[in-house]
Structures are given as structure tokens and as C-alpha cells.
Amino acid sequence: xxxxxxxxxxxxxxxxxxxxxxxxxxxxxxxxxxxxxxxxxxxxxxxxxxxxxxxxxxxxxxxxxxxxxxxxxxxxxxxxxxxxxxxxxxxxxxxxxxxxxxxxxxxxxxxxxxxxxxxxxxxxxxxxxxxxxxxxxxxxxxxxxxxxxxxxxxxxxxxxxxxxxxxxxxxxxxxxxxx
Numbered sequence: 811x812x813x814x815x816x817x818x819x820x821x822x823x824x825x826x827x828x829x830x831x832x833x834x835x836x837x838x839x840x841x842x843x844x845x846x847x848x849x850x851x852x853x854x855x856x857x858x859x860x861x862x863x864x865x866x867x868x869x870x871x872x873x874x875x876x877x878x879x880x881x882x883x884x885x886x887x888x889x890x891x892x893x894x895x896x897x898x899x900x901x902x903x904x905x906x907x908x909x910x911x912x913x914x915x916x917x918x919x920x921x922x923x924x925x926x927x928x929x930x931x932x933x934x935x936x937x938x939x940x941x942x943x944x945x946x947x948x949x950x951x952x953x954x955x956x957x958x959x960x961x962x963x964x965x966x967x968x969x970x971x972x973x974x975x976x977x978x979x980x981x982x983x984x985x986x987x988x989x
Contacts, residue, residue: 812966815914817868818902820883825901827914830866832964834988836981837868837918839906841878841956842889845932849957850894852978856985857898863989864964867898872906875955879903906953915953918960922971923951930975963988 812835813828827835836856841847857867871886873879879886883902890896906915926948927933936955940947947954957974961984970984 812914812917812962812968815912815917817870817912817914818904820887820900820902822902825899827868831966833864833866834860834964834985835866835868835962836985837870837914837960837962839870839872839915839953839956839958840890841872841875842881842886843878844876844956846955846957846974847878849974849978850890850896852982854894854896854898856978856982857896860985860989861898865985865989869896869898869900870906870912871900871903872953872956873903874905874907874953878956906958918968918971919951919953921968922960924948924954924973925971927954927973927975928977933975936975961985961988 813831815827817825817827819825838853840850853867857865871879881889886903887900890900905911927936940954955974959972959981960968961970961981963969969988972981
């Protein structure tokens with residue numbers, strides 16, 4: 811169950827997802843130097859619009875994709891608050907794939923695997939890059955890139971996975987339906 815997992819905040823404090831029981835949760839792996847980084851803006855807007863109705867956002871910076879989150883946890887936080895006025899909680903920079911991946915991400919990927927990219931200006935670039943690296947990439951549940959989003963309902967069920975190419979309005983629609 812999602813509530814069995816703990817994360818570490820950017821300040822090094824332990825944080826239990828059980829604190830969010832009864833809430834809708836948006837979990838996203840982020841990066842500060844990515845073509846998808848502007849998604850911080852709609853994520854913050856969604857957080858502002860729905861936090862009082864029961865939405866929580868968990869931002870987990872990750873440097874596994876093109877080294878696009880190279881700063882310290884504090885530098886990443888400063889970048890996000892200065893450039894995108896983010897107010898949602900930011901966790902410690904962590905891996906989402908591989909032997910050092912957060913156990914939370916092992917669970918999330920078991921619940922919702924990769925189902926393909928939506929149409930987007932970066933879709934072909936991503937697919938060509940992955941095809942060159944691993945012809946079986948599309949069959950694996952791994953997180954493919956920065957700004958992959960998971961939505962968890964009020965009962966703790968992982969109900970949706972949105973790839974970075976997904977239109978943010980679809981993410982918002984999913985969240986609204988659960989609130």
C-alpha cells in the first residue's frame with residue numbers, strides 16, 4: 811500500500827506517505843534543466859487550485875535523465891521557488907530507476923507500467939533516443955524521463971500514470987474527478 815512508504819524531505823527529515831491518508835496525491839519526478847521543466851507552472855497551479863480540496867503534490871527531483879537536475883537539494887528548491895513560485899513539498903533528490911531507486915518507485919511502476927507517449931513535440935526525439943539505447947524499452951515499466959506523474963486516489967490506490975508528454979489538462983481532469 812502507498813501509505814507504507816517513507817521519503818526524505820529536501821531538509822533530510824523522514825516523511826511518511828501515511829500522513830496523506832484520505833488525500834489525492836500527485837507524485838512527480840522532476841528536473842530543473844529539462845524541456846519539460848516548464849511543467850512546474852501548471853503543477854503549481856493545480857496545487858494552488860485543489861490543495862484546499864484535498865490534493866497533495868510530492869516533487870521528487872531526479873538526476874537520472876540527461877543529468878538535468880545537477881544541483882543540491884537546496885539549489886533545486888531555490889530554482890523552483892524563484893522561477894516557478896512552487897509551494898508544494900519537495901523531497902530529497904533520488905533515483906527512480908535502477909538498484910538505488912526509491913522503494914516507492916518500485917511500487918508505483920508495479921502498479922502502473924509504461925503505456926506509451928502521447929503526441930508531443932518531443933515524442934519522436936524521446937522514442938529515437940530510447941530505440942537506440944534499448945530496442946525493448948517500450949515493454950519495460952521503468953520511468954522513461956523527467957516529469958512522469960502518478961496519481962493516487964483518496965484510498966491509496968495508484969489510479970493513473972502520465973508520461974511527460976501528457977497534456978497537463980488531462981492530469982488536472984484526473985485529479986478533479988478524484989476530489
